[in-house]
Amino acid sequence: MLTKRIIPCLDCDLQVPEGRVVKGVEFKEIKYAGNPVELATRYYEEGADEVVVLDITASHERRATMADVIDRLTENVFMPICVGGGIRKVDDYIKMLKAGADKCSTNTAAIKNPELLTEASKVVGSQAVVIGIDAKRRYVDHPDDAKDKIVIETEKGYCWFDSSIYGGREFTGIDAIAWACECQDRGAGEILLTSMDGDGTQAGYDIELNKAINDAVDIPVIASGGVGEPKDILDVFEKTDVSAALAASIFHFNQYSIGEVKKYLKDNNVAVRL
């Protein structure tokens, strides 16, 4: 059977030649975690199922640096690689795939120009087109208070999910659940779903968000944002049907190894590859 994937995420600052992996709390308070190629190789050896490499600087000049990082990565890392940050044109997908990436994730560029997903999926195939959705809860007193949104009932009250862009610096007012469905219709093959309420807080994944989006689409969903301990990963697999769990800090700072987390999941009856 298909196993649940554990995906370490490398948020990279490519302003130094080798690139460096950083991690912030709610996209602030940046900490340095290491070199992307070395970290990814370590995770591969530890049994990671995939790696996501995000260019948090995401500027045009850094694209060549990213291609170079991917290029060096593929020499020793034989697992799928997803690249994000600065992917704006179909040509960017092609460049990254040529460098050895398997998938590219977009967020801001797709919201600004949804046609990008349609075109990219035609050219490189849906399997390479990942849509990053960064969602933030917007609470309302009553579902009727947000009639044009998909309001769900959560433990903390009614809310809908607002899609944010530019790494969480701007909110669009676009309903994340409706947007996820549109992305699927346009040909996206996977959703990398980050909870903006949880990212970097280590308070656990937003289960209600992950369940709502996962149930609304047929493509795989990767849960992201908020993991603090292996129990959080178990929770999201037990309470939702997401395909994968992404984490950064708990792996970077040697709190837990990938192997330890997978063993813990297996002991708790989650199908993982060991």
Next chain:
Amino acid sequence: MITIIDYKSGNLKSISNGFKKIGEDFQITDDVEVISDATHLVLPGVGAFGSAMENLELFRDVIEEHIADDKPFLGVCLGQQVLMSESEESPNIRGLDLFKGRCEFLPKGVKVPHMGWNQLNVVKDSAILEGIDKEYFYFVHSYHVIPDDSDIIAGTCDYGIDVAASLSQNNLFSTQFHPEKSGKAGLRILKNFTSIKE
């Protein structure tokens, strides 16, 4: 030499790095002459059946000859699908037709694409699957192959149905999964393939 056919479809980087890692010499080419001299041919591929076939027409004859001579051939992912006669993905387009049968969309009730690591059940002896038993491999596909003769299926995986994960007939081999993305078990398959003598 091990020769990877460059038909402008697919990630050649990863499969070449796989061969590099296991210490095998290889070349990437779109030159029919060079391909006709290859000892081992590799057909990678991602993308759509129709556009891949469009680019592959040029190589149809040389691939047919290679297989008629029973020289080792490995098709990966879309490179497995184009070996079939046809695909639901691109009706009216003829596949390489080296394996009789068709490709169909994955059945309802499972997430598509089938993306992630799935366990391989080896169902018959196949040189490329030597030493492989219950290992996990990385799959990413929306269509699956249904050969007319199920005896050519060497490996399956469970994804709602038994997906034909690897086919083999004489020295013609294919995998639906990506050995070049499947860690050490995947590299083992590449090594097995390169160890096959003509």
